[in-house]
Amino acid sequence: xxxxxxxxxxxxxxxxxxxxxxxxxxxxxxxxxxxxxxxxxxxxxxxxxxxxxxxxxxxxxxxxxxxxxxxxxxxxxxxxxxxxxxxxxxxxxxxxxxxxxxxxxxxxxxxxxxxxxxxxxxxxxxxxxxxxxxxxxxxxxxxxxxxxxxxxxxxxxxxxxxxxxxxxxxxxxxxxxxxxxxxxxxxxxxxxxxxxxxxxxxxxxxxxxxxxxxxxxxxxxxxxxxxxxxxxxxxxxxxxxxxxxxxxxxxxxxxxxxxxxxxxxxxxxxxxxxxxxxxxxxxxxxxxxxxxxxxxxxxxxxxxxxxxxxxxxxxxxxxxxxxxxxxxxxxxxxxxxxxxxxxxxxxxxxxxxxxxxxxxxxxxxxxxxxxxxxxxxxxxxxxxxxxxxxxxxxxxxxxxxxxxxxxxxxxxxxxxxxxxxxxxxxxxxxxxxxxxxxxxxxxxxxxxxxxxxxxxxxxxxxxxxxxxxxxxxxxxxxxxxxxxxxxxxxxxxxxxxxxxxxxxxxxxxxxxxxxxxxxxxxxxxxxxxxxxxxxxxxxxxxxxxxxxxxxxxxxxxxxxxxxxxxxxxxxxxxxxxxxxxxxxxxxxxxxxx
Numbered sequence: 001x002x003x004x005x006x007x008x009x010x011x012x013x014x015x016x017x018x019x020x021x022x023x024x025x026x027x028x029x030x031x032x033x034x035x036x037x038x039x040x041x042x043x044x045x046x047x048x049x050x051x052x053x054x055x056x057x058x059x060x061x062x063x064x065x066x067x068x069x070x071x072x073x074x075x076x077x078x079x080x081x082x083x084x085x086x087x088x089x090x091x092x093x094x095x096x097x098x099x100x101x102x103x104x105x106x107x108x109x110x111x112x113x114x115x116x117x118x119x120x121x122x123x124x125x126x127x128x129x130x131x132x133x134x135x136x137x138x139x140x141x142x143x144x145x146x147x148x149x150x151x152x153x154x155x156x157x158x159x160x161x162x163x164x165x166x167x168x169x170x171x172x173x174x175x176x177x178x179x180x181x182x183x184x185x186x187x188x189x190x191x192x193x194x195x196x197x198x199x200x201x202x203x204x205x206x207x208x209x210x211x212x213x214x215x216x217x218x219x220x221x222x223x224x225x226x227x228x229x230x231x232x233x234x235x236x237x238x239x240x241x242x243x244x245x246x247x248x249x250x251x252x253x254x255x256x257x258x259x260x261x262x263x264x265x266x267x268x269x270x271x272x273x274x275x276x277x278x279x280x281x282x283x284x285x286x287x288x289x290x291x292x293x294x295x296x297x298x299x300x301x302x303x304x305x306x307x308x309x310x311x312x313x314x315x316x317x318x319x320x321x322x323x324x325x326x327x328x329x330x331x332x333x334x335x336x337x338x339x340x341x342x343x344x345x346x347x348x349x350x351x352x353x354x355x356x357x358x359x360x361x362x363x364x365x366x367x368x369x370x371x372x373x374x375x376x377x378x379x380x381x382x383x384x385x386x387x388x389x390x391x392x393x394x395x396x397x398x399x400x401x402x403x404x405x406x407x408x409x410x411x412x413x414x415x416x417x418x419x420x421x422x423x424x425x426x427x428x429x430x431x432x433x434x435x436x437x438x439x440x441x442x443x444x445x446x447x448x449x450x451x452x453x454x455x456x457x458x459x460x461x462x463x464x465x466x467x468x469x470x471x472x473x474x475x476x477x478x479x480x481x482x483x484x485x486x487x488x489x490x491x492x493x494x495x496x497x498x499x500x501x502x503x504x505x506x507x508x509x510x511x512x513x514x515x516x517x518x519x520x521x522x523x524x525x526x527x528x529x530x531x532x533x534x535x536x537x538x539x540x541x542x543x544x545x546x547x548x549x550x551x552x553x554x555x556x557x558x559x560x561x562x563x564x565x566x567x568x569x570x571x572x573x574x575x576x577x578x579x580x581x582x583x584x585x586x587x588x589x590x591x592x593x
Contacts, residue, residue, distance in 0.1 A: 007046045008092060011065035011073070013123065015054030015208045016201075016240050021061035022080065027051070029081035033088045042093055050132070053209015055123030056363040057110055060103065065123075066091055077103040106360060106381055113379050115341070116365050117349045118325045122209030127244055130251050133212040139263065141331035142219045146265045153224035154180060157327065159335035161347030166192055166283075166320035167395070167424045168500075169346075169413040172327075175317060178307035180225045182315040189227040189271075190311065190318040191218055192288060193234035193241070196280035197396035198447060199355035200427035202363055203321035206351075207234065207241035210325070211248035215271070217324030219262060220331060222269040225317055230271035233288050235278040242273055249273070280397075280451030284499045285310075285318045287453060298453040299499035320425070322351060342368035346412035350423070356393075356430035357384045366411065373407040376430060385588050387432040390531075391515070395424030397444040398504035400511030401437060420511045422504075433590065436533035437516035438523055441508045442470040448505035459502030462493040466509065474534045478524035483513060532584060532593045539593050540577050540584075542570050546591035553583035553592065 158173030310316025346368035359381030400421030490506030561576035
């Protein structure tokens with residue numbers, strides 16, 4: 001086989017987003033074109049197609065890198081099978097990239113301020129190739145760890161400052177030491193891959209793009225704590241992640257990397273995948289363990305904590321996917337190197353999933369402490385359609401909505417809590433001036449109410465009543481005293497709920513009242529929605545002084561109820577209007593209320 005450095009490499013994004021956009025057809029087109037063109041005879045090199053994981057800018061899939069020997073990769077986005085013959089002929093044979101199809105300057109901007117540490121192998125290596133993983137430091141971390149005592153390994157993780165990336169931010173090394181110190185010969189290790197936050201998919205991308213890295217991180221933890229069996233609890237809605245991780249586990253058993261004597265290093269570790277049914281509450285560790293044990297995923301009181309009495313009543317340590325992914329890099333490069341990244345309270349990098357009204361949605365990995373403004377504007381290009389930024393929901397459905405005044409907040413555990421939100425798993429939902437903050441609180445509360453296991457009354461009944469109040473307000477039926485009632489109930493539910501789901505579910509309501517109380521008051525007192533978003537309160541009238549006479553609204557109206565002539569203000573026929581909001585969504589000038 002020819003040396004890899006002499007090969008032409010075609011890296012095709014084959015994460016879930018890539019496949020959904022047609023990555024397999026693009027790969028087939030490349031293979032057909034290679035054969036048709038007799039490419040190897042023409043260029044005198046081998047041509048390898050690598051099926052990589054996601055590289056973050058999922059909205060621009062299918063993304064393809066062409067790497068000519070000795071040259072930097074050239075990235076193409078929105079690649080279709082029809083474009084492939086031109087790329088092969090002009091770039092691979094003619095050695096001139098196709099200029100109009102190369103990803104624009106925004107791609108460089110998207111990557112410039114990122115520090116892709118955990119994602120360094122995603123988008124670079126063949127996700128299913130152990131050879132590629134080994135060529136990129138694979139399993140050198142566990143080989144280094146076993147030269148140390150388990151206590152020294154835990155101390156190294158403590159020195160790194162790594163905090164759990166699942167949302168709580170508890171120091172990882174301290175958590176390991178609790179389980180290590182609990183007596184017992186049989187202990188369990190769990191990787192929490194039950195990622196259920198709306199819009200968040202960073203754990204899925206790591207599993208799809210670098211499955212061996214998670215196995216290595218878990219092996220290091222197992223050696224340090226003394227666990228001999230590990231579970232990866234992954235929701236069944238992630239079939240590609242499960243498929244690739246299972247293949248990686250099988251390969252590791254075939255090569256003696258897992259099993260009775262891992263890598264001939266003198267310790268035992270077995271692992272398997274438990275596919276969950278996709279209940280959000282199973283992200284909570286006691287509910288997750290109940291699910292693995294075959295019971296309904298419901299939380300239970302703590303203490304005892306899992307480190308003392310966890311899975312099958314044995315000492316158990318639970319970390320999430322991103323946490324284990326960090327562990328490998330700590331042992332590749334050392335605790336001191338890791339602790340030099342980030343802030344005093346949050347070391348390393350953090351992956352965020354940006355969705356909503358932002359120009360470039362996707363996954364972003366930045367050093368902890370980067371300002372929210374830099375993430376939204378410098379990395380992701382700012383607000384879609386050049387509208388005004390209004391708020392960002394940080395920390396998933398249980399996080400908080402931060403206003404424009406908080407844009408300079410740093411994205412780290414302590415700063416986000418101080419601002420009224422939380423890091424959570426890393427979801428960031430960006431909202432513009434068309435978003436109603438009362439309605440967004442209703443949306444997130446509805447999500448957590450539906451996903452509640454219903455075991456404790458504050459969560460089961462309290463969230464339902466809060467949701468009913470919010471629904472009344474968005475329908476124009478709010479009453480004096482509703483805001484105060486929502487606040488009282490929110491604080492009571494946070495104090496008395498059994499698990500983290502109920503304890504954090506009221507956060508979107510509290511944060512929107514804190515920063516956008518005037519919108520609640522407008523709905524209740526004036527029966528108006530300032531964002532013109534709540535459908536029962538919409539008037540569906542064109543604001544003459546704001547109308548730019550552009551003619552966009554009649555084009556998107558599905559029932560042709562908007563009259564417009566060039567140079568004239570549009571007029572909506574209310575009798576024909578079905579109040580679908582298509583015109584409102586399309587108008588960039590906020591000229592429809």
